[in-house]
Amino acid sequence: SQQGEEDPQALSIQEGENATMNCSYKTSINNLQWYRQNSGRGLVHLILIRSNEREKHSGRLRVTLDTSKKSSSLLITASRAADTASYFCATDPNDYKLSFGAGTTVTVRA
């Protein structure tokens, strides 16, 4: 069963704007990861945030984690057409078995 749930399901923004998506999960976690998927194929790891971290940055990505609310957010700043993809959060309630949400589909319009 899926542990994580992304919100919104779909997001359409203009190039240069920021995109924010959220992930909620049900059980306690050790870490939370965000992945990107282009064209329904392989996933690319974006960032991992540990349960004792609150915020993490990687380039134009900013991830927050609130374990008290069991939620995380992914912010993409200054979006580009190449950011068009589906974004998934993944949690590890059982150490190695990542549990993925259904994803947020982001479309960046030129």
Added chain:
Amino acid sequence: GAGVSQSPSNKVTEKGKDVELRCDPISGHTALYWYRQSLGQGLEFLIYFQGNSAPDKSGLPSDRFSAERTGGSVSTLTIQRTQQEDSAVYLCASSFEAGRTYEQYFGPGTRLTVT
């Protein structure tokens, strides 16, 4: 170095036939995972291998599904007597070790269509 590779990239088969999907993990990665992704859905965990330990098969949806990993490297996922509901993208991933701090590296997937 080379990433995770999977073959074939696409497979169309008739209902009732058996199929084999192959995964070559990143060299040196001891953990290997199989996931299934149906259209518009998230990833569903199928099976996990770690070194020489017994695999975790808890995600396999039926006994028609099986997987093996030979020599701690290449893995094959076999689906017997395929059904239309088996149509999905099958993704393989590997990581340096199993564990909470290691990211998983994904292959491009095999798109299986059962007609």
